[in-house]
Amino acid sequence: MNSFRDQLGNTIQLSFPPKRIVSLVPSQTELLFSLGLEEDVVGITKFCIHPEKWFRTKQRVGGTKTVNIDAVKFLQPDLIIANKEENVQEQITALQEIAPVWVSDIATLDDALEMIQSVGTLVNKTGEASKMVNEITERFQQIPALNTTLRTAYLIWKDPYMAAGGDTFISDIMSYSGFDNVLKGYPRYPEITIEQLAQLDCDLILLSSEPYPFKQKHIQEIQQVLTNTKTVLVDGEMFSWYGSRLCLAPAYLTSLLNEVQQTM
Known part of the structure; x- marks a missing residue:
């Protein structure tokens, strides 16, 4: 043994x-x-x-x-x-x-x-x-840095909206990607409203594909309130799976960063 x-x-x-x-x-x-x-x-x-x-x-x-x-x-x-x-x-x-x-x-x-x-x-x-x-x-060391810090919220659930707090694996991966988690002062997965996100002055909202399967229609719902905040769908596995999928995450995150920078 x-x-x-x-x-x-x-x-x-x-x-x-x-x-x-x-x-x-x-x-x-x-x-x-x-x-x-x-x-x-x-x-x-x-x-x-x-x-x-x-x-x-x-x-x-x-x-x-x-x-x-x-x-x-x-x-x-x-x-x-x-x-x-x-x-x-x-x-x-x-x-x-x-x-x-x-x-x-x-x-x-x-x-x-x-x-x-x-x-x-x-x-x-x-x-x-x-x-x-x-x-x-x-x-991960090869992920390029953002030109400017983006104040970002990462939503994992709807009805109620829930986000990744600062002590989560998701939040740590966000930091490697240059996204500044506006909810990093909150533990675990706090409930949040769109109005609260507006008060936090978000530049960017990431809508995860899991555990809640956010779709394009949810972007439209959020941007009706947050008209000046960019909202994008992201592959939740690349932010939350902590096994061998991490081999693929840096290339995905780099592509996401490029997409965000080109459209902000």
Whole structure:
């Protein structure tokens, strides 16, 4: 048995390397795919849509917050990979009776890079994980700086509107992109009104594709009130997925920056 410490500081004892893994977090499921764990991942959630091949063929064990404990038990995993925010503590506690549970806790890009390296070590893919971490780091360093700071709000939900606060992974990714989060003084995901956004003097509003699927019609609704604020739709996965999708995020963010600068 080998000992590993997760991002909550908990130590798990694991038969190494694990051969039957259940992943309860979409971005970490995609990471396991990118690390080459095709045969070793036996269970995922219904929200683990990447890669599509796994979404179609791997056994699903419910949602991130509605894990079917019996379905996980049936798969006889020797490792379960979860996340503090995306999964429910009571369910993690129940799953610990089935197999070791390694839990990530991610609020920054540095946390995500640490998670990638740790998961790589956990599944005997240390070299592959190190290469990925270096690639992500280099690509984020190449994102060009904005000519001017843009006061920006990132909306994740509607009815009521909710935004990314300052202690979220989304807010940290915004900062690497040069977007100044006007709600960085708020914790987690505060409710906000369009009138409040107007008072915050936003230059830019980013409407995420997830978890709420904002569309073009929502831009029109917001700009009826915020006539001088630019509002754009963005790919939420590029701001909030903290696994191997981070390899793609810098190119997306650079393209978004160019689009914004050309139209402001």
